[in-house]
Amino acid sequence: MDKPRVAFFSFSSCEGCQLEVLNLEDRLLNLVNVVDIVNFREAMSERSTNYDVAFVEGSITSPAEIPQLNKIRQQAKVLVTMGACAHLGGINCLKNHFRVEISQKLVYGDKWHYFPSTVAQPLEVVVKVDYFIPGCPVDKEEFLRVVKGILWGQKPFIPDYPVCVECKLRGNVCIFFKGMPCAGPVIRAGCNARCPSYGNSCIGCRGLVSEPNITSWREMMGERGFSNKQADDLLEMFNSYWEVLAGE
Amino acid sequence: MNKDITINVHHITRVEGHGNLVVNLKEGKLEKINLEIVESPRFFESFLRGRYYSNIPLISSRICGICACSHNNASLLAVEGALGIKPSQQVVKLRKLNLCGEIIQSHILHFYFLALPDFLRAPSIIPLATTHLEEVKRGMRLKELANDICVTLAGRHIMPVANIPGGITSVPPKASLQSLKERMIAARSDLWEAVELFSTLETPKFERETTFVSLKRDDEYAFYDGDIYFSTGKRVPPGTYLEYLKEKIFPHSTAKHCFFEGKPYMVGALARVHNNYELLHPQAKEALKKLFINIPTFNPFHINQAQLVEAIHFNEVGIELIEELLKEDLRVEELKKPNKYSSWVGATEAPRGLLLHDYTFGKDACLIKANCIIPTAQNLANLEEDLQKFLLQLLDKPQEEITLLLEMLIRAYDPCISCSVHCLKVEYV
Numbered sequence: 001m002d003k004p005r006v007a008f009f010s011f012s013s014c015e016g017c018q019l020e021v022l023n024l025e026d027r028l029l030n031l032v033n034v035v036d037i038v039n040f041r042e043a044m045s046e047r048s049t050n051y052d053v054a055f056v057e058g059s060i061t062s063p064a065e066i067p068q069l070n071k072i073r074q075q076a077k078v079l080v081t082m083g084a085c086a087h088l089g090g091i092n093c094l095k096n097h098f099r100v101e102i103s104q105k106l107v108y109g110d111k112w113h114y115f116p117s118t119v120a121q122p123l124e125v126v127v128k129v130d131y132f133i134p135g136c137p138v139d140k141e142e143f144l145r146v147v148k149g150i151l152w153g154q155k156p157f158i159p160d161y162p163v164c165v166e167c168k169l170r171g172n173v174c175i176f177f178k179g180m181p182c183a184g185p186v187i188r189a190g191c192n193a194r195c196p197s198y199g200n201s202c203i204g205c206r207g208l209v210s211e212p213n214i215t216s217w218r219e220m221m222g223e224r225g226f227s228n229k230q231a232d233d234l235l236e237m238f239n240s241y242w243e244v245l246a247g248e
Numbered sequence: 249m250n251k252d253i254t255i256n257v258h259h260i261t262r263v264e265g266h267g268n269l270v271v272n273l274k275e276g277k278l279e280k281i282n283l284e285i286v287e288s289p290r291f292f293e294s295f296l297r298g299r300y301y302s303n304i305p306l307i308s309s310r311i312c313g314i315c316a317c318s319h320n321n322a323s324l325l326a327v328e329g330a331l332g333i334k335p336s337q338q339v340v341k342l343r344k345l346n347l348c349g350e351i352i353q354s355h356i357l358h359f360y361f362l363a364l365p366d367f368l369r370a371p372s373i374i375p376l377a378t379t380h381l382e383e384v385k386r387g388m389r390l391k392e393l394a395n396d397i398c399v400t401l402a403g404r405h406i407m408p409v410a411n412i413p414g415g416i417t418s419v420p421p422k423a424s425l426q427s428l429k430e431r432m433i434a435a436r437s438d439l440w441e442a443v444e445l446f447s448t449l450e451t452p453k454f455e456r457e458t459t460f461v462s463l464k465r466d467d468e469y470a471f472y473d474g475d476i477y478f479s480t481g482k483r484v485p486p487g488t489y490l491e492y493l494k495e496k497i498f499p500h501s502t503a504k505h506c507f508f509e510g511k512p513y514m515v516g517a518l519a520r521v522h523n524n525y526e527l528l529h530p531q532a533k534e535a536l537k538k539l540f541i542n543i544p545t546f547n548p549f550h551i552n553q554a555q556l557v558e559a560i561h562f563n564e565v566g567i568e569l570i571e572e573l574l575k576e577d578l579r580v581e582e583l584k585k586p587n588k589y590s591s592w593v594g595a596t597e598a599p600r601g602l603l604l605h606d607y608t609f610g611k612d613a614c615l616i617k618a619n620c621i622i623p624t625a626q627n628l629a630n631l632e633e634d635l636q637k638f639l640l641q642l643l644d645k646p647q648e649e650i651t652l653l654l655e656m657l658i659r660a661y662d663p664c665i666s667c668s669v670h671c672l673k674v675e676y677v
Contacts, residue, residue, distance in 0.1 A: 010266075011288070012287070012288040012290055013313075014310055014311060014312050014313040014316070015264055015265060015313045015314075016310075016312075016313025016314075016316065016406040016407065017313070018313075019313045019314060019357075019406055020313075020406055022357070022361065023391075023392075023395055023405070023406075025388040025389075025391060025392045026385060026388050028374075028388075029374075029377055029384075032374055037374070040372075041259055041261050041262075041266075044261060044262065044371055044372030044373075044374065046371045046372065047261070061288045061289075061290065062288040062289075064288075065288060090310075091290075091307060091310045092290055094295035094299075094307070095290070095291045095294055095295045097295065097298075098294060098295065098297075102294065103291040103294035103295065104289075104291075106291075106293065106294045107289065107291055107293050107294055108289075108497055109497070111497040111499075114497065114499045114502075115288075115289055115502050117288065117289060117291070120290075136310065136407055137313065137406045137407055194403060194404065194409065195403065195409045197403075198402075198403035198409040198410045198417060198418045199410060199417030199418040199580060200403070200409050200410060200412060200417045200418075203303070203306055229300065229612075229614075230300055233299055233300040233303055234303065237303060237306070237307065
């Protein structure tokens with residue numbers, strides 16, 4: 001493969017995932033030895049519409065974003081989502097619990113119609129996605145592994161076991177034992193249990209494992225004195241897109 | 249001069265988020281100059297409603313990737329204030345050190361990655377690695393250090409983990425603090441090299457008087473909390489912000505614009521240096537001199553220098569905080585629980601300026617109402633007035649030069665568009 005041309009794009013998001021790529025610091029210079037970065041609005045003035053691999057962060061939350069994403073899909077041979085917003089809809093989907101106009105009116109008052117908005121959606125709802133890099137934000141090491149996989153023509157490995165596995169491997173005290181709620185039992189690992197290792201709950205940013213036992217997890221939460229509301233709140237933080245659809 | 253100028257920069261580069269610059273000048277008469285903020289709104293203020301208090305700062309940090317720790321902090325202050333929680337002195341020190349890391353990280357990112365390429369006429373930092381390798385590596389080294397401060401204190405810079413209402417869930421081992429301190433002491437020479445480099449770069453000449461707004465405290469260069477201070481001399485508690493800061497909505501911007509007494513004002517590094525000059529660290533004052541900056545200055549391009557000066561200041565503040573923490577018995581304290589449910593305004597200094605989170609909680613410990621006032625939104629009206637005045641002094645220059653200089657002015661403000669819109673974008677062509 002020739003040096004692939006790589007582009008970064010962002011939709012509705014905090015751009016934290018692009019920043020995490022900049023946090024590679026001098027390894028960024030190694031990266032540009034093996035790929036040509038041709039589009040990275042947050043960091044460079046050059047832009048190109050000719051690229052092979054598109055890394056896209058953010059979710060789709062306004063009508064104008066849909067044709068932009070379609071254009072990227074048409075151009076890119078490989079489309080990779082970066083982070084929870086692109087992968088799951090993420091935090092942005094919390095607004096889906098309210099009717100869109102309600103949010104618009106609450107924030108912009110009688111000027112609400114200036115700024116069209118839609119239900120927040122993960123990218124795969126609009127276009128075919130080749131690979132996902134989960135997390136809020138992505139982890140720069142995992143980003144590099146995915147880039148290497150693409151360069152070698154191999155499907156990047158993303159774990160499909162729960163965060164609890166990594167907590168055990170690290171010898172962490174279980175967050176439940178500390179009297180705090182945790183989404184770890186149903187959430188996809190690969191973060192090396194970062195949040196529990198810093199003493200905080202897993203908040204679910206990498207998405208559900210492929211066969212999550214949500215019922216049993218809710219029971220566990222209940223037995224430890226957490227209300228259904230607290231369980232919902234925790235799981236909904238990043239994972240409410242499909243749930244809200246099911247509720248309708 | 250009967251000149252026509254049309255500029256349409258769709259999605260300004262090297263800024264955080266999506267903004268367009270649109271200029272329309274016909275026969276020497278300015279018809280339109282807008283910084284269009286086209287970032288899609290994300291409606292945090294709407295969807296924070298109904299959420300359980302302990303998750304609020306985790307959700308709020310997601311407003312911005314660059315200043316996640318500041319959003320986290322403003323949110324913590326608001327939640328804890330509303331719920332009657334007073335964090336311990338140790339927790340406050342750990343949080344302050346984390347914020348020092350974030351301010352240095354953001355300022356260094358802006359100086360080396362976003363602003364410096366303009367001054368050296370390069371499209372990004374990547375070609376500078378060929379022409380200015382030492383400088384580029386220095387920038388990366390400093391950014392990495394600042395990043396590591398946040399990782400050590402909060403688990404991560406982008407989306408901090410360990411700070412939650414009631415306290416902090418992990419404390420760094422003393423050996424990690426000691427090693428950070430040694431690296432911060434070593435970073436003094438790198439920071440001074442950055443000052444030397446900047447002192448050789450030519451800053452565009454431009455001035456427009458404005459009001460500077462920042463936090464103020466009597467005992468320190470305010471950054472963690474404090475009163476709201478206006479350079480007109482007014483000093484008010486954060487809880488009264490609605491009486492002084494008025495938000496307005498314009499069709500060209502998904503980010504609201506803010507006004508004080510009907511006029512635009514400036515927040516951020518230059519505002520802080522101006523309002524709190526006396527409390528700057530002596531080394532930071534020395535850097536100001538070396539950079540030929542006399543306070544007051546009303547040249548918005550000096551925001552760049554003010555940021556560098558603050559990086560020096562907060563590196564020193566960080567070293568002092570570590571020295572204090574090393575003398576204490578560091579341990580994870582039990583999280584403090586809510587003892588009431590009311591309203592509070594959390595005010596902190598994000599890298600780009602004054603940041604307010606205003607929350608009201610109900611008896612079920614869930615949020616009822618949220619309002620967030622973001623630094624970039626506060627600067628937008630001021631930036632647009634600067635763009636207007638600056639353009640009129642540039643009319644005899646070629647259009648390409650005008651565009652570059654206007655973009656440089658926008659970048660000097662270091663706008664954080666995602667943040668300001670929580671909802672800002674320039675258009676895909």
